[in-house]
Amino acid sequence: MIQNMIKEGKVVPSEVTIKLLQKAIQENGNEENRAAFEKVTEIEPKFVLFFDCPEEEMERRLLGQKPGE
Template sequence: MVMENYSYTHLSAGDLLREERSRSGSEFGQLIDTYIKEGKIVPVEITISLLKKAMEETMKADDKNFRFLIDGFPRNQDNLQGWNHVMDGKADVKFVLFFDCGNEVCIDRCLERGKSSGRTDDNRESLEKRIQTYLQSTRPIIEQYEKQGKVRTIDASQSVDEVFADVKNILEKEG
């Protein structure tokens, strides 16, 4: 919905990783597959290289496409440090959209998505592992961005339309 209404290019770290995993001849495919199935975070070098390449290709195709909504990244301190190192002076994080939602709601939604997504990690065991990884590794990154005043929190337990209304308010305020 954001992409339909605003001039952002959506890049999903997870989608880029899954794409690379299934790409014929990928040197990282098996490694990515193992990490995803275990609910672990893929090594930063792989994820950043995929994000950077996607950003560069988008801007090369149309130099007016320079605003990105990066979904699912950074997920840990290593990701954040890698991003800061590789993208310093090349990209500026304006703000972070934090979709806050209880664990059971997240699990239920992912299990529902799993009925048609074909994703190997849309099962209760992987999801519970991902929640533990989130609490240990990702939540501290959100707290770092909060200290910088860059986090915009949205109650994601609401309906899709209510969540999008909150997102619209933030995007309109942020410019």
């Protein structure tokens, strides 16, 4: 539906956009996104996970490399 509306040059309904953003933030959000989402929607999350590691380590893991590669 969204792709068809965009192809036709129509605006996707706000409710649809908000629900997509809500789902994305809930599934993949970070602390900044969580705080902004909570403030705007007045929805308090049940829990938040935060992973902190160096950028090099994240890149290595995303690329599936072993330490030292």
